Amino acid sequence: MSLALSGTALTGAVRREELMLRVGKTVAITFGCLGVVLMYGPVAWLALMSISERPLTGKPGPFTLSWYEKLFADLRWLDPLLTSLGIAAIVSILCMITATAVGRTLPHIGRTGAWLLLLFLLVLFIPGVMLGVDFVMFYRLFLGIRTGLWSLILAHFVWAFPFALLGVIVVAGRFDTRLLESAADLGAGAWRRFRDIEMPLLFPGILSAGFFGFLLSLNELPRSIYLRGGATTLPLFQWAEAASHTTMVPLIYGLSTLITIASLALTVIALRQLFKGDAA
């Protein structure tokens, strides 16, 4: 009798636990969906508006490509885009070189490496606006150097380097240094070991460092506002136009949609490179 009773009590408890788990899971998935909508809803709606006839009403349809036609007729965005692409390319190359030079050694020097990594990641804790203001004061006011393209490149590099470094470290941490020993035993010189063994194996990390540098620079805004000098990058152009009430705004929708699609594609490629080995 008592056994049967405790049995029912037990199944009751189990059932209650299952219910809790199920409720928890539902809540989690609902929040997840909410999150994805919050992140991508605006982008999707932006794309929808860029092909709608009256985008500034916020309501879709009737659909037309006329805004894109106007976008390619009014090429004021071309110069900022070229500036941004140039800066992004330079930052990307800088990131690949420095992140490789630092990242290949960092995981193999123990505690020193951990502390240095912390030193490099420190800038991630500084809001972009502060970094921009601080750099302007140090370089322009204190050292008296005019801001311009170089300061944009510097700021973008400082922003992108931690991400690039992490990209290389993810791969370098898995790198088996015994391979270098064997190569040395077989008589390979230092550069040979680097070029023929280490670099090919680190390549996914190096490549993702380049992608990260390129994308982070291409879309960087808060630091650029202060360090632009006379230059205008694409995000600066988008930002100024988006906050205004000019006729450019619908064109900005189209432009932003195109840039977003390109950035998404590059991100997916970069991630696939980085995690090619352990997809499973």
Added chain:
Amino acid sequence: MNRGNSNGRYFLPRPPSGDWAVFTFSIVWCLGVLLPLAGVVLFSFIRASAEGLDFRLTLEAYREIFLTGRWEVTARTIRIAATVTAVLLLISFPFALWLAKGLRSTAWKIVIWTLLTAPFFLSDTARVVIWRPVLGLMGPINSGLMELGLIERPLTWLLFSEPAVHFGLLGPFLPNMVWPIFLSLILIDDDLIEASKDIGATPWQTLRHVILPLAMPGILAGIIFSFVPMLGDDVVAKVIGGQQVLMLGGAMLDLITALNYSVAAAMSALILAIIAVLQLTLVLVLRRVGKGASLVEGLRK
């Protein structure tokens, strides 16, 4: 590779000039990046204006912040960022938990990870600008509500208001919160959760006494990684806050445009101090949990 070569069996050949590169770069990084960031503290105690620098120490800038109401901007920014961070934590923890321990399908995992990573590389303006027409007086939300007969005239507080800024900040900063929590959760051994269940803990007890304490470093990191950059946000406040909701980003720009460098430096130094206190808390908690020094180790796994 062990630098001390403790096993002493092999001479371990080091890749060319690896240590030298790390050393040089670290020095350059400290001088070119960390020094300017620290320098702002000095600038906040001197008179820095368009005419140049006057190196006599003064508290003028701080007095101006507290006397001219600039403190309100700082306080408002902190209040908004703290509220949004709290809401993000509420949304992100269950999501991250499901992602780390509930979801089994590899394909879905890759899709969601990609969705959570891509926003770091997208333009903020592109993601925020659309809220203007959507939340506007004639926007789909207002006209939808009017058609349903729920409201008679458009809601004016949907745009250029504090609620709008709160709402607008949620999307852009969600990944900053989810990722650190997710990473700390996925490092928790499944066996621990199983063991807790085996000794009769309810799911709630397991969550409260096993998962939450172990996820604490990730939760704190998530709070810092969303709160800190939010303090400096200058897109959401400008595009959907308009003139009504001035936040730090906008205030800074005004100060720099007016060449009022000292006050900008003082505000920057105040924010840095707040961030430093937050970070210190994180480090202390991490040390208590005992995982502080293994950042690199964690990444190698």
